[in-house]
Amino acid sequence: MGIFRGRKARTDGGASVSDRNASRADLEALREFAKTRRGVEAWIEPRTSVTQTTLLLVAGDGESIRRRVASAQAGHDFARKKLQVPVYDSNLVPIPSRKREYDLRKARATGSSSSSSSTTTTAPVAKTQTPRELRAIMTLESIAGSDPLPSNPSFDDLMRVYRKARKQAHPDRLGGQRDKWDTVEDAARVLGLPD
Template sequence: MGVFDSLRKKRKSGSGQVRTASKQDTTHLDEWASSRRGVEAFVEPRTHVTETTVLLVAHDGEWTRRRISSADAAFEFAKKRSMPIYEVERVGYPKRMREYQARQKRERG
């Protein structure tokens, strides 16, 4: 048995497949956005590891990320909620998000 045989076997058996967006993902995004203020959306492109995702960032930098079916679906999600939306590949991640993560890390120890 070769080094990569077990990986090929997993790929053929269907395990390790990328999970697609679900209704629970959209519900989470809705609930999260409605309970915070100043929320903006950032679309993250599909990769080899994950499907397209939408990142929501609140005014203070708190954030959440969930899968979404496509970039178009992310733009529609934001439009329905009158939420600004950006493409991460074009604008990058917001500074307030990085600052929030740094604060959380300091507070934990």
């Protein structure tokens, strides 16, 4: 009668993992990225209550791609043997700062209405925010427990509140909840904030 149909995968702690499993398309995307970029390195990111095990590839300029893999060992073997790139465990070797810097540059460039340099820290996300963006900002503020941001907040202000909201809502944290985490991530997508 289908009593097991629709059951979600669970972590060792019992949290529900709603992400899909790895696919051939994921492996092809990783293969294409490694083939077309220079200085690629790989990081295995372990399964959490939010995601499956993932393989993160970071190019020399900081551009990155993250895709699901069947297991940590499968990801390690795929990166080392098929892609022939160095592979690290993200619990032991931190993800390089060049990834974060690239993501911030990209987010600032798309959030800024004019072409400004990457050292500008007060570029507004948009001249006027849509009601959807305003709701996203208010969501982040309420989950983070922070004071309201000024109208037309800077990118750095948004990132500060986003990081605090992520920390408060993370499901692996004591008291963290998956639905709050999903709400924070949805709000970040609306505002175009990098992870």
